[in-house]
Amino acid sequence: MPRRPDPNLEARILNSAQKLWKKGGEKSLTMRAVAKAAGTNTPTVYRRLRNRQGILQALLRRIQHDVAEAVRPCPSPQEACERFLEFALDHPHEYELFYQHAHQLPRPAQVDRTVPLREERRTMALMEAKLAEHLGGSPEDHTRLSLALWALTHGTAMILISKSIPAEHTPELRSAFSDAVKTMIRNPSA
Numbered sequence: 001m002p003r004r005p006d007p008n009l010e011a012r013i014l015n016s017a018q019k020l021w022k023k024g025g026e027k028s029l030t031m032r033a034v035a036k037a038a039g040t041n042t043p044t045v046y047r048r049l050r051n052r053q054g055i056l057q058a059l060l061r062r063i064q065h066d067v068a069e070a071v072r073p074c075p076s077p078q079e080a081c082e083r084f085l086e087f088a089l090d091h092p093h094e095y096e097l098f099y100q101h102a103h104q105l106p107r108p109a110q111v112d113r114t115v116p117l118r119e120e121r122r123t124m125a126l127m128e129a130k131l132a133e134h135l136g137g138s139p140e141d142h143t144r145l146s147l148a149l150w151a152l153t154h155g156t157a158m159i160l161i162s163k164s165i166p167a168e169h170t171p172e173l174r175s176a177f178s179d180a181v182k183t184m185i186r187n188p189s190a
Contacts, residue, residue: 009038009040009044009048010048010049010058012038012039012040013034013035013038013040013045013048013049013055014055014058014059014062015038016034016037016038017029017034017037017038017055017058017059018059018062018094019037020033020034020037021059021093021094021097022093029052029055029056030052031045031046031051031052031055034055053104056101056104057104057105057106059094059097060097060098060101060102060104060105061105063091063094063095063097063098064098064102064105064122064123065122066087066091066094067084067087067098067122067123068122068123068126070083070084070086070087071083071084071087071123071126071127072126074130076130076134077127077130077131077134077149077181077185078178078181078182078185080126080127080130081127081149081152081153081177081181082178082181084123084150084153084157085153085156085157085177088153088154088157088160088161089157089160089161092161095157095161096161099154123150124143124146124147124150125139127142127146127149127150128140128142128143128146131145131146131185131188134185135185135188142188145184145185145188148184149181149184149185152177152180152181152184153177153181156173156174156177159173160173
Protein backbone atom coordinates (compact mmCIF):
# COMPACT_ATOMS: atom_id res chain seq x y z
CA MET A 1 0.00 0.00 0.00
CA PRO A 2 1.49 3.40 -0.99
CA ARG A 3 2.36 5.87 1.74
CA ARG A 4 0.04 8.83 2.09
CA PRO A 5 1.57 12.28 2.24
CA ASP A 6 1.40 13.93 5.64
CA PRO A 7 -0.79 17.05 5.22
CA ASN A 8 0.69 18.56 8.39
CA LEU A 9 4.32 17.98 7.51
CA GLU A 10 5.11 21.47 6.25
CA ALA A 11 3.47 23.06 9.29
CA ARG A 12 5.44 20.70 11.54
CA ILE A 13 8.65 21.62 9.75
CA LEU A 14 7.94 25.35 10.12
CA ASN A 15 6.87 25.00 13.76
CA SER A 16 10.10 23.14 14.47
CA ALA A 17 12.17 25.73 12.62
CA GLN A 18 10.48 28.51 14.57
CA LYS A 19 11.18 26.78 17.91
CA LEU A 20 14.80 26.22 16.93
CA TRP A 21 15.13 29.89 15.98
CA LYS A 22 13.70 30.98 19.33
CA LYS A 23 16.02 28.66 21.21
CA GLY A 24 19.30 29.19 19.37
CA GLY A 25 18.92 31.87 16.72
CA GLU A 26 20.08 31.64 13.15
CA LYS A 27 22.92 29.17 13.84
CA SER A 28 20.45 26.56 15.08
CA LEU A 29 18.46 26.61 11.85
CA THR A 30 20.12 23.75 9.96
CA MET A 31 18.30 21.33 7.68
CA ARG A 32 19.34 18.38 9.84
CA ALA A 33 18.20 20.04 13.10
CA VAL A 34 14.87 21.07 11.56
CA ALA A 35 14.27 17.56 10.22
CA LYS A 36 15.05 15.97 13.58
CA ALA A 37 12.85 18.43 15.49
CA ALA A 38 9.99 17.86 13.00
CA GLY A 39 10.25 14.08 13.35
CA THR A 40 11.22 13.50 9.74
CA ASN A 41 14.41 13.13 7.73
CA THR A 42 16.61 15.66 5.98
CA PRO A 43 15.71 14.62 2.38
CA THR A 44 12.02 15.16 3.19
CA VAL A 45 12.74 18.69 4.42
CA TYR A 46 14.78 19.38 1.27
CA ARG A 47 11.89 18.15 -0.91
CA ARG A 48 9.43 20.44 0.85
CA LEU A 49 11.49 23.60 1.26
CA ARG A 50 14.56 23.09 -0.99
CA ASN A 51 17.17 24.58 1.38
CA ARG A 52 17.76 26.65 4.49
CA GLN A 53 16.81 29.79 2.56
CA GLY A 54 13.47 28.15 1.70
CA ILE A 55 12.79 27.49 5.37
CA LEU A 56 13.73 31.06 6.24
CA GLN A 57 11.46 32.49 3.52
CA ALA A 58 8.57 30.29 4.65
CA LEU A 59 9.04 31.52 8.22
CA LEU A 60 9.15 35.13 7.03
CA ARG A 61 5.93 34.70 5.02
CA ARG A 62 4.27 33.12 8.05
CA ILE A 63 5.31 36.01 10.31
CA GLN A 64 4.20 38.55 7.70
CA HIS A 65 0.81 36.83 7.54
CA ASP A 66 0.51 36.71 11.34
CA VAL A 67 1.25 40.43 11.68
CA ALA A 68 -1.31 41.28 8.99
CA GLU A 69 -3.91 39.09 10.72
CA ALA A 70 -3.23 40.84 14.05
CA VAL A 71 -3.67 44.29 12.48
CA ARG A 72 -6.53 43.56 10.03
CA PRO A 73 -9.46 43.54 12.53
CA CYS A 74 -8.46 46.84 14.15
CA PRO A 75 -11.13 49.49 13.60
CA SER A 76 -8.73 52.45 13.69
CA PRO A 77 -5.19 53.30 12.61
CA GLN A 78 -4.29 54.03 16.25
CA GLU A 79 -5.45 50.59 17.36
CA ALA A 80 -3.57 49.03 14.43
CA CYS A 81 -0.33 50.65 15.65
CA GLU A 82 -1.00 49.41 19.18
CA ARG A 83 -1.69 45.87 17.91
CA PHE A 84 1.45 45.93 15.76
CA LEU A 85 3.48 46.92 18.82
CA GLU A 86 1.80 44.23 20.94
CA PHE A 87 2.57 41.61 18.30
CA ALA A 88 6.24 42.62 18.33
CA LEU A 89 6.42 42.47 22.12
CA ASP A 90 4.50 39.19 22.35
CA HIS A 91 6.66 37.58 19.62
CA PRO A 92 10.08 39.24 19.94
CA HIS A 93 12.04 36.40 18.33
CA GLU A 94 9.75 36.28 15.29
CA TYR A 95 9.73 40.06 15.04
CA GLU A 96 13.52 40.28 15.09
CA LEU A 97 13.78 37.39 12.61
CA PHE A 98 11.42 39.16 10.24
CA TYR A 99 13.19 42.51 10.31
CA GLN A 100 16.65 40.98 10.09
CA HIS A 101 15.72 38.99 6.99
CA ALA A 102 12.65 40.59 5.35
CA HIS A 103 14.86 41.95 2.57
CA GLN A 104 15.46 38.32 1.50
CA LEU A 105 11.83 37.71 0.60
CA PRO A 106 11.32 37.58 -3.17
CA ARG A 107 9.70 40.82 -4.25
CA PRO A 108 6.87 40.64 -6.79
CA ALA A 109 7.84 44.07 -8.10
CA GLN A 110 11.19 42.64 -9.19
CA VAL A 111 9.29 40.29 -11.50
CA ASP A 112 6.25 42.42 -12.32
CA ARG A 113 6.89 46.18 -12.29
CA THR A 114 3.12 46.86 -12.16
CA VAL A 115 2.91 45.57 -8.56
CA PRO A 116 3.06 48.60 -6.25
CA LEU A 117 5.29 48.41 -3.19
CA ARG A 118 2.28 48.70 -0.88
CA GLU A 119 0.87 45.42 -2.22
CA GLU A 120 4.15 43.68 -1.39
CA ARG A 121 4.00 44.83 2.20
CA ARG A 122 0.64 43.74 3.57
CA THR A 123 0.90 45.67 6.82
CA MET A 124 1.68 48.91 4.98
CA ALA A 125 -1.29 48.37 2.65
CA LEU A 126 -3.56 47.68 5.63
CA MET A 127 -2.40 50.81 7.43
CA GLU A 128 -2.85 52.98 4.33
CA ALA A 129 -6.39 51.59 3.91
CA LYS A 130 -7.21 52.26 7.57
CA LEU A 131 -5.86 55.79 7.28
CA ALA A 132 -7.97 56.38 4.13
CA GLU A 133 -11.08 55.13 5.95
CA HIS A 134 -10.31 57.36 8.92
CA LEU A 135 -9.04 60.49 7.16
CA GLY A 136 -10.57 60.22 3.68
CA GLY A 137 -8.83 60.07 0.35
CA SER A 138 -7.25 57.02 -1.19
CA PRO A 139 -4.75 54.68 0.47
CA GLU A 140 -1.99 56.06 -1.77
CA ASP A 141 -2.58 59.50 -0.23
CA HIS A 142 -1.37 58.17 3.12
CA THR A 143 1.93 56.48 2.26
CA ARG A 144 4.03 59.11 4.03
CA LEU A 145 1.95 58.97 7.23
CA SER A 146 1.91 55.17 7.12
CA LEU A 147 5.71 55.12 6.88
CA ALA A 148 6.02 57.59 9.76
CA LEU A 149 3.69 55.51 11.94
CA TRP A 150 5.61 52.34 11.05
CA ALA A 151 8.93 54.01 11.93
CA LEU A 152 7.55 55.15 15.29
CA THR A 153 6.05 51.74 16.03
CA HIS A 154 9.10 49.77 14.92
CA GLY A 155 11.45 52.04 16.86
CA THR A 156 9.37 51.69 20.01
CA ALA A 157 9.20 47.92 19.56
CA MET A 158 12.96 47.59 19.15
CA ILE A 159 13.69 49.80 22.16
CA LEU A 160 11.39 47.65 24.30
CA ILE A 161 12.56 44.31 22.87
CA SER A 162 16.24 45.19 23.32
CA LYS A 163 15.57 46.61 26.79
CA SER A 164 17.45 49.76 25.81
CA ILE A 165 15.74 51.76 28.52
CA PRO A 166 15.35 51.01 32.21
CA ALA A 167 12.23 48.96 32.93
CA GLU A 168 10.75 51.73 35.07
CA HIS A 169 10.55 53.94 31.95
CA THR A 170 8.56 51.38 29.93
CA PRO A 171 5.11 52.71 30.93
CA GLU A 172 6.20 56.26 30.08
CA LEU A 173 7.55 55.15 26.69
CA ARG A 174 4.32 53.28 25.94
CA SER A 175 2.29 56.36 26.89
CA ALA A 176 4.52 58.63 24.77
CA PHE A 177 4.13 56.18 21.86
CA SER A 178 0.32 56.28 22.13
CA ASP A 179 0.29 60.07 22.36
CA ALA A 180 2.61 60.41 19.35
CA VAL A 181 0.44 58.07 17.25
CA LYS A 182 -2.70 60.05 18.16
CA THR A 183 -0.99 63.34 17.31
CA MET A 184 0.33 62.08 13.97
CA ILE A 185 -3.09 60.79 12.94
CA ARG A 186 -4.88 63.98 14.08
CA ASN A 187 -2.37 66.20 12.26
CA PRO A 188 -1.26 64.14 9.25
CA SER A 189 0.13 67.12 7.32
CA ALA A 190 2.41 68.28 10.17
